[in-house]
Amino acid sequence: MLHYAAMINHEEFVRQVLTTQNIGEINKAVRQKTSQGNAPYRLSNSDKIRNELAWVEKQNTCYHLRTPPYVAIFYMSEGRPGADKECETLSKAFSELGMIPFVARDPNEEDVYRVIRFCQHRHVSALIVAIMCHGDCGVLKLRDKEMQIHNVVQQMNSTELLRIPKVSF
Numbered sequence: 565m566l567h568y569a570a571m572i573n574h575e576e577f578v579r580q581v582l583t584t585q586n587i588g589e590i591n592k593a594v595r596q597k598t599s600q601g602n603a604p605y606r607l608s609n610s611d612k613i614r615n616e617l618a619w620v621e622k623q624n625t626c627y628h629l630r631t632p633p634y635v636a637i638f639y640m641s642e643g644r645p646g647a648d649k650e651c652e653t654l655s656k657a658f659s660e661l662g663m664i665p666f667v668a669r670d671p672n673e674e675d676v677y678r679v680i681r682f683c684q685h686r687h688v689s690a691l692i693v694a695i696m697c698h699g700d701c702g703v704l705k706l707r708d709k710e711m712q713i714h715n716v717v718q719q720m721n722s723t724e725l726l727r728i729p730k731v732s733f
Contacts, residue, residue, distance in 0.1 A: 566593040570608040570617060578604075578613050579687060582620060582630045590630060594620045619662045633690035633729075635665035636679045640697035640706065642670065650696060663692075672708035677719055684724035691725060693732045 569577040582590060594617060597603055605617035619632045635658050641647040651667060658665045668675050676695065683691050693716065697704050704711045720730050 566604045567596070567598060567602075567607055570604040570613055573608055573610040573613060575610065575613055578608075578616065579631070582616065582687075590620065615662055615664070622662075629689040629729075631687065631689045632663045633692050634683050634686070634688045635663045635692045636676075636694070637665050637667045638671045638676055638679075638693070638695045638697070638706075639667075640670055642707075643698065644696075647696065654694060654696075658692075670707045673706055673711045674708075676706070676711065676716060680716075680719045680722075680725075684722055688725070688728060690729045690731075691720060692730070693720065695732070 566578065566581050569581065581593060594604060598607070603617070603621065605614045605621065608614050608617070616631050620630055637651055637654055637658075639647050639651045644650075648669075651669070655665050655667060666679060668679070676693075680691075680693070695704055695716070697706060699705050699710075699713075702713050704713060704716075716732060720732060
C-alpha cells in the first residue's frame, strides 16, 4: 500500500502509514522494494513524499523519527548585521539533513507561539526551534516586546508535544 500511495503521490495516506503503524511495520514497508528494485521513495515525484520516505529509511537512532523534524527558525535582523546570512547558512544546514525549515524574519511573540501551536495539531516526530536575536538573562528581544525563554519552553512542553524530542536554541 505504501508503494502505491507513493506512486500516486497520496501525501495524506503516506503520512497515515508513517504515523499509525508500529516501528517494525514502518521499517519493513519503507525498505521493501518492488520487483523492479524500487523503494517507495523512488516511486513518487512529490518532493515532500520523497523527502519523508527517504528520511524514515535512514533512521537508526534511539528516537525513531517517522517524519523529518519540524524546524522553525526565527531571527531578528534589526541591529544584527549578517543576520540574513546567518539564517541562510542555518537553513541550508537543515535542508542538507533533509529538513525544510520554516523561517520568520523579525517575528513578534505571537508568531513564535503560533508555530508551536501549529505543531501541536500535526503529526510531528520532533520539533526544533531556533530563535536568533539579542537578549538578556532568560529574555529574548523580539519585534514587539521582550519574551521570556521559559514561556517558549513551557509552550513546547505542552501535552500534545510531550512525547516527542524537542530542541530549542
